[in-house]
Amino acid sequence: MYIEIKKISLKSNEVNMVEPTRLFDLITYQKENFPRKDSISDKKDGKWITFSTEEVQSVVDKFSLGLLKLGVKPGEKLAIISPNRTEWNFVDLGILQVGCVDVPVYPNISVQEYEYIFNDAEVKYAFVANEDLYQKIFSIKHKVKSLIDIYTLDKLEGKKHWKEILELADESLRERLNQIKETVKQDDVATIIYTSGTTGVQKGVMLSHKNILSNVKSIKQIMPIGNNDRVLSFLPICHIFERTAVYYYMSIGAAIYYAESIDKVGDNLKEVKPNYFTTVPRLLEKIYDRIMEVGRNLKQPKQAIFGWAVNLANHYHPQGKTNWFYNLRLWFARKLVFHKWIEALGGEVKGIISGAAALQPRLGRIFTAAGVNIVEGYGLTETSPVITCNRFEDFYIGTVGYPIPDVEIKLDPETGEILTKGPNVMLGYYNKPEDTKKAIDEDGWFHTGDIGVMIDNKYLKITDRLKEVFKLSGGKFVAPLPIENKMKESLFIRNIMVIGENEKFCAALVVPEFDFIKKWCEKKSVKDYLDKGMTCSDAVKERIWKEIQHYNKRFSHIEQIKKFELVDKDWTVDSGELTPTLKLKRREIMKNYKHLIEKIYSEQSTTNHTN
Known part of the structure; x- marks a missing residue:
């Protein structure tokens, strides 16, 4: 099922193309127009394993035939729980080809969340990566009627392996498979994705083939990635940001390489030498912190040159509009310092796309000035996901760009909430018609829950989440996100959550940058952190308060942090305090650190400081 379109040009190749209307059409589309020997690849046992476009199509077809032999029927829900790997694509596309709905789930959520999702979606079969995930799902099997x-992607003793379904493939069912594929319409539900949720119960977002492919089509019009490029994928493919990106890569014939893990991304960058990749801000922050640590350990005069280059980059114009003198100095900085940054990213990177959370403008300026072009976009699971995006040739650092083709936005005149409309907007929330009505109004506008402003009447800037803005007891409203993003520029602060709802003043819970502070303590001969612990050290508290005071100057009096408490461990996805895209789960953090919050707002509290 294809729609004919006119001849278009892709890079140097001109071919007659037809636009896919179902997600599983993408491999056929790639096979017909730019077949690759390395369509998708991953690393197993220290060796990169590649699959050609034709091999991918063959495995996907066998998997679909095996599912039919197994008795799977169109419309049934099948779950995938796995880190990024080639099997993910085989299972995903194979499920979609038989008219089923796949339910991708994060590998690092709680057993209780798995139980809720499986029951809500009425999952029939689950495909899990490894022994640990198998045990989690097996433990709830009796609770999910x-x-x-359950099938595993790793070969495990005594467990059903996904390749057993390939072995079931019966060519006599080929005609039936083709008939089913013909009955799958572009408006059919392709996937149900359960939102990670910073607040409240998870909701299943129903996305159609058309929803996601409309996003792919729009991205193709604004991104320069071509069929001669390599991409490295390491963000969770179960999240719509990376999943749509992978479909996009398939649609333009780029070679997809899956990183071994987040911890191995640095090594994999050097091996694959990607031209592009997607990322989230937190990973860029970690890369930046490592680079800065190297710079601080340089000996003079190299350390001075490094500092000069970083300071120069920090003054890069948000739109790249710099004068000749700045450009001359930047040329020298790139030759002397920043070329090593490029090498650390594989040496051939042309661009990075950042999403899922707000990127610190400082990082955008510095990396772009260094020659690592970063563009930031914005969207939600409910919008498949991209709504707006900066372009590599037209950007404004500190904003999330402007709408992609075929998508509209407007701001609510009273609240500033961002509303959007387009073919990318979800079908609705599974089993939650009332929530769907609240999210999508009668005119078809989806209410994002995010607050924004327009810069130069063109570029969208996200200022906060509508639900996260809180009111102080004096009646003034505070948006915590801009404050948190600015405070995290400090080398001493790893993470921070601003609090103060119904209180007299703003305060904060602070996760210190443990490794950096330890080295700072050793350098400054601070000893009390050894006896008291870092979060109880008076010297550490004083130093972090100095950092907070420095950044407080950027905000109005009511927005300034008056007190803070240090927490003694990092907030992570595994601890349940961050979403899989590394956003704060404010409700969980408030619950986990209730004692510290009570301490901050205790009338008797004299710890920390007030202005």
Whole structure:
């Protein structure tokens, strides 16, 4: 099922193309127009394993035929729980080809969340990566009446392996498969993705083939990635940001390489030498912190040159509009310092796309000035996901760009909430018609829950989440996100959450940058952190308060942090305090650190400081 379109040009190749209307059409589309020997690749046992476009199509077809032999029927829900790997694509596309709906789930959520999702979606079969995930799902199997069986992607003793379904493939069912594929319409539900949720119960977002492919089509019009490029994928493919990116890569014939893990990204960058990749701000922050640590350990005069280059980059114009004298100095900085940054990213990177959370403008300026072009976009699971995006040739650092083709936005005149409309907007929330009505109004506008402003009447800037803005007891409203993003520029602060709802003043819970502070303590001969612990050290508290005071100057009096408490461990996805895209789960953090919050707002509290 294809729609004919006119001849278009892709890089140097001109071919007659037809636009896919179902997600599983993408491999056929790639095979017909730019077949690759390395369509998708991952690393197993220290060796990169590649699959050609034709091999991918063959495995996907066998998997679909095996599912039919197994008795799977169109419309049934099948779950995938796995880090990024080639099997993810085989299972995903194979499920979609038989008219089923796939339910991708994060590998690092709680057993209780798995139980809720599986029951809500009425999952029939689950495909899990490894022994640990198998045990988690097996432990809830008796509580999920719909669940028939569990298959593993790793080969495990005594467990059903996904390749057993390939072995079931019966060519006599080929005609039936083709008939089913013909019945799958572009407006059919392709996937149900459960939102990670910073607040409240997870909701299943129903996305159609058309929803996601409309996003792919729009991205193709604004991104320069071509069929001669390599991409490295390491963000969770179960999240719509990376998943749509992978479909996009397939649609333009780029070679997709899956990183071994987040911890191995640095090594994999050097091996694959990607031209592009997507990322989230937190990972860029970690890369930046490592680079800065190297710079601080340089000996003079190299350390001075490094500092000069970084300071120069920090003054890069938000739109790249710099004068000849600045450009001359930047040329020298790139030759002397920044070329090593490029090498650390593989040496051939042309651009990075950042999303899922707000990127610190400082990082955008510095990396772009260094020659690592970063563009930031914005969207939600409910919008498949991209709504707006900066372009590599037209950007404004500190904003999320302007709408992609075929998508509209407007701001609510009273609240500033961002509303959007387009073919990318979800079908609705699964089993939650009332929530769907609240999210999508009668005119078809989806209410994002985010607050924004327009810069130069063109570029959208996200200022906060509508639900996260709180009111102080004096009646003044505070948006915590801009304050948090600015405070995290400090080398001493790893993470921070601003609090103060119904209180007299703003305060904060602060996760210190443990490794950096330890070295700072050793350098400054601070000893009390050894006896008291870092979060109880008077010297550490004084130093972090100095940092907070420095950044407080950027905000109005009511927005300034008056007190803070240090927490003794990092907030992570595994601890349940961050979403899989590394956003704060404010409700969980408030619950976990209730004692510290009570301490901050205790009338008797004299710890920390007030202005």
